[in-house]
Amino acid sequence: MKQLIIQGGKKLFGTINISGSKNASLPILAATLLVDEKITLKNIPDVKDISTMINLLESIGKKIKFSNSRNQIVITSKKNKKLIAPYNLVKTMRAGVLVLGPLLAKYGQARVSLPGGCAIGSRPVDLHIEMLKKMGAKIKIDKGYIVAKVIKKLKPNKLKFESISVGATENLIMAATLCKGKTTIKNIAIEPEIIDLINFLNKSGAKIFFNSKRIITIEGVESLKGSTHSIIPDRIEAGTYAVASLISNGKITLNRIDTKAMKNIFDVLKLSGAKLNSNKKNSVTVSRKKIKSLNAKTIPYPGFPTDMQAQLMSLLCLGNGKSIIKEDIFENRFLHVSELKRMGANIKIKNKSAYIQGIKNFTGAEVMATDLRASVSLVLAGLAAKGITIVNRIYHLERGYEDLVKKLKKCGASIITKNV
Ligand code: UD1
Secondary structure, X not given: OEEEEEEOOOOOEEEEEOOEOHHHHHHHHHHHHXXXXXXXXXXXXXXXXXXXXXXXHHHHOEEXXXXXXXXXXXXXXXXXXXXXXXXXXXXXXXXXHXXXXXXXXXXXXXXXXXXXXXXXXXXXXXXXXXXXXXXXXXXXXXXXXXXXXXXXXXXXXXXXXXXXXXXXXXXXXXXXXXXXXXXXXXXXOOOXXXXXXXXXXHHOOOEEEEEOOOEEEEEOOOOOOOEEEEOOEOHHHHHHHHHHHHHOOOEEXXXXXXXXXXXXXXXHHHHOOEEEEOOOOOEEEEXXXXXXXXXXXXXXXXXXXXXXXXXXXXXXXXXOOEEEEEOOOOOOOOHHHHHHHHOOOEEEEEOOEEEEEOOOOOEOOEXXXXXXXXXXXXXXXXXXXXXXXXXXXXXXXXXXXXXXXXXXXXXXXXXXXXXX
16 A cells, blocks of 8 residues: 655745646547547546556457557557446446447447446436437446447437536537437536547547537537547646645646636635736746635536535635635535544535634644545645645545656655555
């Protein structure tokens, strides 16, 4: 087992190059199942969730080669396909369910393990299933698997999501891409990662028309062709290092970011006292004077992202008064709270909200990571804490942060990984 050991209290200064987005890469990798020809993907982050998705694609029937660097892959097709996403892969990464739409559209059948629960809530996939059924798929649950079939081909339809889901939107878009006729989907998620998926599919020959009002029209095409695509920057990784700069009272320049996609995150950080200076395109320098308390709520894009909630909470623990964060997307996404309290935080949870009273300092402690973003919030608290923080179960961090220790060290953090 590996631990992170952090000696807190060092102000971080330097430059961090932001990696490609994990959450954009995962659906785009799944979407390559729609294409027989060669696909080249650039700016793929080297993190565990990506290698899990690569293993899944290989087990289904793709050949994957790294070319030039660990961030660029070339994907081609093997002759034989195995239309299964097995439990052992999907249980470690829910995004495995994203192969359902492409497999149904391309091969007319799929057997995909149900992802099951995870630390941040029950996370059902009912919306994925319900909407694919509306496109003519026959779906049943058998021994923990979603068993899906299409009798002839998927049928176009006019669809509307009851509630907004990133993954279900992605699955539906991928399914409709090869579905003859016109499919309209209303109330879709419009996260930048979804726009990246649409851009990739359109580059590969799909006909997807998006208007910014959560409505999409897809004219099905016979087949897709090979293409080359560069993944967008990871806005959550960038937001996390922005908080690292603020919480440590340092000055970090974030390079290779998409400033526009980060507006919702930057707006909230500005309210917390962040000064953001941008001297060149796709780059911003983050610093502050005081940390100001504030109220925030997680909302689907363009709102403040749930994937930044835990990091913001660590920052607001050191705010100059009372803050409230409402988590409106996941039912159980406050698992970092009890660990932050062990480091001295003053937080009370009531219903969906965390009530935070600012404290002067965190104190280092041994803490346990529970999910990807909760883990990184503990690292952030550790960077600011008095004394030593030990973060256990860091495999969660490895799922989504490329070179976390290296990037923080480069800015002057005292952080090491230890095998125990
Ligand atoms: C994606 C992101 C995740 C992010 C989340 C919300 C990836 C790989 N993961 O997850 O990092 O936190 O969006 O921005 O991109 N729901 C249902 N039924 C469904 C599907 C979802 O009830 O069939 C609920 C979920 O339980 C949750 C909410 O809808 O409460 C939003 O989930 P969703 O947007 O689907 O998240 P993911 O796609 O799983």
